Amino acid sequence: MSQDHSTSLQLTTDQTNLKSIICRALEKSEIFRQRFAEKFHQTTLENLCIKSSAIDNGISNKIFTIELSSSSPSLVETAIEKNSIWSCMEVILKITSDKSTNIPSLFNKTLNEACIMKFLHANLAHQFKSPTIYDHTDGNGKGESEMDYILMEKCEGMALNLIYDELSDEERRLLISHISEMRGKLCEFAFIPEDSHGNLKETLFGSVLDIKVVNDKVAHVTVGRNSDGDGPFESFSDFLIANFEKRIEEMLKDERVSSLVYNFQQLVKYLKEKPLSISSDLYQLCHIDLTPNNVIVNPSTNHITGIIDWEWGVMTLLDMDINELMTWTRNDQEISFLKECLHQHIPQIGKNSNFWEEFEGRRKLFLALDWAIRLSSYKNWFRNDETEAESFIVKALENTKQFFMENSF
Known part of the structure; x- marks a missing residue:
């Protein structure tokens, strides 16, 4: 240009x-x-x-x-x-x-x-x-x-993250209950993916190009390439592998983070050797950044007036939204309360007695991907603020190293 x-x-x-x-x-x-x-x-x-x-x-x-x-x-x-x-x-x-x-x-x-x-x-x-x-x-x-x-x-109100930490325990519990119920309503829809040729698939991981509602409980979704340009993928393992490999490629260009590439390569090897076996019931339309930052509330009532920023929304595993909902909690009691709310409002969780055990096993993969994204993207995120970039990457490197000390693949 x-x-x-x-x-x-x-x-x-x-x-x-x-x-x-x-x-x-x-x-x-x-x-x-x-x-x-x-x-x-x-x-x-x-x-x-x-x-x-x-x-x-x-x-x-x-x-x-x-x-x-x-x-x-x-x-x-x-x-x-x-x-x-x-x-x-x-x-x-x-x-x-x-x-x-x-x-x-x-x-x-x-x-x-x-x-x-x-x-x-x-x-x-x-x-x-x-x-x-x-x-x-x-x-x-x-x-x-x-x-x-x-x-x-324009949604009336303000971003929830601006006031969330000032709320009382009871006010946070009400919001956790509300967002769990909202996420549950979305789970009442069965999303059946189509490829670019109109062929129906059991699962297809990628971005949303079109949604055709069949009835009040079923929708056909035309799934395209993921927002990073790859896919769509027929399995969640392939989806994760492609995301990690793309981040690894970027990390190799940066001496500050390249020392951690081996750890992520081992994780990719692990996923290729032991593909995840996941029920198709957990295949859902997900926001994947469902944090208080992207929730608008009326500050007088704390009522949710809008969920914004769906640009990274994707057809993927329900876990990816649940992982973000964990950021709404501030202690073990709130984590337990969130799990109770999700168990109540999301049938896919309620009918699987082992869900939370299986979720915790998968969650470390999301955390690893989050660190890979941070390490490969921080220069773009803070390209106009070198001081902020330096502060961010020092902390990210420390936390990523700690993560791999606690989790082996």
């Missing part, structure tokens, strides 16, 4: 492009037109002000709040003084980073997230909160100023 990333980003969020994005959504989305008309009593941008403000300037996403208002911010006080009607509507614009980031793990990300969230909103809106998708590109953005994006509803 001839332009730098900041220039490319500006081209996407200037007034001309913002108007184009909003106009396209008004044309394509009936629900956006309806909400827009209810707010402004019109269906065009005539005489409206558009303002954007950055929420997150991350490596793989740039997220903005787009404010549409019936007068410019400088005229709001005047409008109020004259008892004029002033209306405002906020939406979220999520842009996938362009090719200048040199990140390989963006394949299908926009389409993947949009497909999942549209399914959730259409079929589980009351049980599994997620923002309404107003419009999105098809995941094939081309050209220097074109990026893939999603325009969506």
